[in-house]
Amino acid sequence: MQTQAPIPTAHRARRSQGSTLWAGLAWVLFCLHLAWAAPAGTVIRNQAAAIVNGQVYLSNEVETRVQAVCVPAMTPNGNLASPGQRTTAPAGGTAYFSYRLQNSGNQSFLFNLSWLQNGAAWTPSTVRFYLDVNANAQLDPGEPEVSSLSLDMGQEVRLVMAVQTPPSASGELLISPVASCPDGTRDEDNFGAIRIGSGPALSLAKSVDANPVRQNQSVGFTLRVQNLGSARASGPVYVEDRLDVPELSGLAYLAGSASAVKGRLEYFDGANWSSLEPASVRGLRLVLDGLEVGEEAVFSFRMQVAADTAPGERINLARATSSESSAQTQVSLQIAALYAHALGPIGNPQAAGAADRQEAEVLAGQPYCFHHTLLNSGNAPDTYTLEALGLPSGVNLTYRTMGGASLPTPITLAPGNTLDFQACISALPAGTPAFEFSLLARSGSTGSADPTVDRVAQVWDLSQIVLFKNSSSGPIVIPGQGVEYTLQVENPLPLTLSNVQIEDALEAHLEFLSASDGGVFDPGSRTVRWSLTLAARSTLTLRLRVRVNAAVPDNVAIVNRFSLRSADIGNPLVSNSVTLRVQAAALLLEKRVEPRKVKVGDLLTYTLIAVNVGQVPLTVRLEDTPDPHLQYLAGSASPTEPVLQNGRLVWENLTLAPGARVELRYRMRVLAGAGSELKNTVQATGDSAGGSAVASAVASASVQVEQGVLAVPHLLVGRVFLDTNRDGLYTAGLDVPLPGARVILGNGWQALTDAEGRYSFRNLTGGVWEVMLEPASAPFPPLPHPEAQGAGYRHRVRVEGLTVSDFPLERPAGLARAQRETVLEFGPLRLSKKLLPLPEGFRVVLVLESDEPLTDLTLTDPLPGGGERSFHFVQFQGQKTLTYDLEGTPHLTDPQVRWRYP
Incomplete structure (x- = not known):
């Protein structure tokens, strides 16, 4: 059940005469930071509650009125060691700075504008402030001069500060605008630097479209770079904003949100900058070929606040650099704190109504635990205490973890985290009447409590x-x-x-x-x-x-x-x-082989030893299952020959008394086609007289096969390409090979495709292999393939000798670039004609479309060098694509069509 600060109501607390008193107090408190954020004049009420015999009684209310607080907020910030803006101006000229002023107080205020400077040898002739009406960071004709501004709560404006330098000025001056409240509160840490001379001077400003923000909310950032100097800033000019810094924790770039009016955008993936947006954007920058004097460039993007983001300040720092000048700015963003929590049945902390009640039938003499979940549904850490109201006399309640350990309180939960725990009642005697009680979780930050109800309906023996x-x-x-x-x-x-x-x-x-x-x-x-x-x-x-x-x-x-x-x-x-x-019976089995390394055609000598280590005589059966590439050498076994059954060697009726052993030897030849290892397994089964005891054992032996000069090499090759005609086969001149694609073999080997999209894996063991195309290196999805598994990025291939497994990919329509195109529409017929470049010559593509049947349709397409191509249809309806190839330079001619109506 979700809980936040309730709206208090007024009642008098009463106590029923003769009733048993079960009471608890519920103090409803608001946080001080909520009062700070509330508008001036807001009334905050505080009230206590008591529960008597299941009835809720409320105390009188206490009221608190929020006072007015004036807070000017001017950006970009800057100090003497690190000015927020820099500009270059000639002696006797004018320097311009762009600022944003916001009323961060809790009512309307009048802000006076002034300025201060460092201890430079010269003082500006004049300093004027202008309202930047169109927010372009430049002083435009008609924009009014201001010396004070009245702003509503949360309102912001943009200003241009114009500084007139005296003819005798030299060196550098640090100057800061000052915004002052009526009570004397000032924002004055906004220093910018003026260098006397000529040349470019980059100025950078940054803003957000919402402040503060909450979890799951997106926020927009805008960067403005301007050349405030006296000469063109040569390119490239970079306006860079890194997003993978700790100061922006909990915020992530919103895919596809970046835009710029001029210049080009580049994205940083953590290793490289690229004009293509990667899956994970770690930084953004705007690249400009240069900036003229007074020219401005703007780009913007959005970031998403994660659901589990902790509250607090976030700082976003941006830099503008060129070969001659640089500037930086930062903007502060507040993640608002939200305190909320919920307590309910396990797995459903936000349950309400009947779903927020648990009922149980319990066993006498056994403790019983109700399972609950506590959720911190806010975005700030909080602590919680647990309270139980309404327990009968003699019934105790303890809190345990789900593992049964004692639950320490108060409970601390990070934002979005939950805690599953048990509320356990003590053992009850048989015949205990039904009862219920309320379990509350109380916030340490707000004092609010969320209850849930547990009920014992019956006690059984x-x-x-x-x-x-x-x-x-x-x-x-x-x-x-x-x-x-x-x-x-x-x-x-x-x-x-x-x-x-x-x-x-x-x-x-x-x-x-x-x-x-x-x-x-x-x-x-x-x-x-x-x-x-x-x-x-x-x-x-x-x-x-x-x-x-x-x-x-x-x-x-x-x-x-x-x-x-x-x-x-x-x-x-x-x-x-x-x-x-x-009653014991046991059998031991051992298997040996010599030699351990062989070649095709060599003979192997195997030794089998079976020992009866049990307490009863056993009749033993041995069954040896060799590798299919091993052939038994008839007559080589001693002391007795086996029986061959479906490729297995079987010895039967070997009698072993307790403690006795039997040893068998036989030979096998290695056949062609054997792999790198040959293994065979023998199983022994021993039965006692009458079958009262049974013993069994398994043993195995393996040898390594050295490949000879005549062994067939196993090689897997293939190609990764964009399949234009979707036939699954690579066609030179038509399909597009994909270089640099990563192909991974099942054993971990990797290969990158060459300029022709080819890959290869050599010296493989024959058999079934899995080969995978790394999706990140394949920009387009795979087409259907007989060997494909799942989404098609993985192939299951049987490698025998030279084996080919290609990865045909879907070719995007954007790769086909029409040099020229024409469209003819008449009645129900639509005809389009395109010229597509080929490695040599070009391809003519004609597309016919008609919703109605057309009789005796003839299409005539003139050729550039004279002559024509003609296509005839007895009856045409639907869509048809016609192509033919020509040599020479592409030249678009106008096709003609005719048909008749019956």
Whole structure:
């Protein structure tokens, strides 16, 4: 529920006789800075509130009247060490400065204009102020002279200060206009410099169109540069405004907002200046070829205030430079502070009405926590305290974090931040009647409070919930055996338990296989967890599949049980225990290979060793799955030959007593086409007599393959180009190659396209690769492609030998430049003709359009050197594009059409 300073009303506080008093005071205060911003004469009221038995009573009001405060604000600022403006004028001449004066006070005031100077050897002959009516920073004919100005609250005007220099003047003079209030308050830190001599002198002024501003608001900046000297300022003249400075934190350039009447705009992306606007603009500058005496240039742009911007002053500094002169100016911008907050149910702090109430049915003997969210919806940091009104006698309330720790107060929140927390009532005995209470969050800055309501509707007896567990196997199990547990929860209460957490901690002797109903295994704590809702008057059945670890010794007892907790159950409930006793059986398996590095055609010798380390005799089956590029050498196995089954080598019925081992050797040849690594895996399975015990093991061995001179090289090449005819194929002279595009391979290799748009990756491993065109280096979107994935910037390519994967891009219409164009319209027919340049010659493009059917239509196009091209249609309707190419110099002729009506 959103809260700001309320509008007070007057009531007398009363107390009902014989009633139980539950009261809290709500002090409504306004911040001093709000009084400062209010107009003179504004009345600020303050009032207290009390809650008695759920009724709100208000005290008498206290009134405060805002006094008048005069604040002149003249810009650009400047001091003796760093003048805000500079100009050059001859002795006996006139120097001009442009200023902006704003009434930043809280009512209308009369401001007197004067000036002061530093300790220079000469004094101006005259200093006059003129009202800059058209705000062009120049003194124009008819603009009135002023010595004082009456301005309304927030009103601003532009002024021109004209300084007449005496004939004996020399050196430099620092002079500042002064704006004075009736009470003597002055703005006098606006020094500008006058240098006696000849030459250019740049003057720079900057302004904003709104001050102060708030979050999510945009603000416009305007820069005016003027040559106030006596000679032309040679170019280039740069008017630069950097936006990536800490002084502008929270403001970002508004895309496409920059404009200038003259000169050209350039954008800074953090590394380079460019005439193309980048995605992230870090700075702006206006580039001028020069400025004549008195000439002015203006450019403007807008910035967006972010939603989470902190209040306070922002300073924007701009500079104007040329080879002969420079100037700088700055403008101050205030981000207004807004204090507001909201407290409500979790995830919905701004809830109102019925949505701002929570109701719960709780379990006897268990603490219960209502979940809430507190939001700082203002743009300034604030602190908050929590208060509870209406709790029954003997019921305590504590505040906790969502993790269960004690919540420290007061709570401090940055602008836009939220805090999720719990308001927890103490354990209640069975039969406690229903009750409700109000929870308030009070602002430390304004004193305003936002309440939300929590209600306990029913208290139920927890002992009726039953947890039961059993297993499908046991009480005797063997290592490697699968076991399925059944977890059952009976809830006979008419109460739905939300956010239920069921946990089953597995001993180290158990391996997790699967869990029903979305159960998740955490390997760190070896705990299986279910997050679910337990419906009222329901029975929940869960299943958990595990496997007894193969290395468990004999006679180990595995004890297992599960627990249940929820948002309503702080102290967990525990089920009965299930015990399994282990009868051990285990099998070890090892695989070796020699040599470790080979070439195509070489022979490999593999060794398999299986050992029964268990307690029971085992009948073992070995199954070896080699790489497809390995071929078994028949008769090479000892002491017994395997059976070949679908490329696998199988040995069966190998008997191993406890502690016994078997060792097998065999050879395989490396076939052509093998990759850089060959790996094969062997699996052993051992069964005891009668199948009471089962053991299994897996082992693998790998070798490195050195590529020979006859190995097929794998090379991926392609081209990035603008596809004019959208056929997906590169056509020289028609399509446009894109140089400098970045192409990235799946292994991290990168390449930039050459002048013809080509890229290549050499010495690859054969197989499927992903190659991506970096979107930032591709100015236009990709066209559909058979290998494209997603938006088309990524291709999935099978690389075998020399493989080609091109990136055709959509060619913009702006790249086709018509040297000449003509349009013919008559009746329903429209004919346009364009000449497009080619590398050699030019292309004629004719476009016919008609909404009606035209019979026996003939188009005749004269050729520049004589002759004509003719096109005939028995019946024409719709749109048709005709092209043909010519050599020589483009020359536009006028086409003719004729048709007949039936």
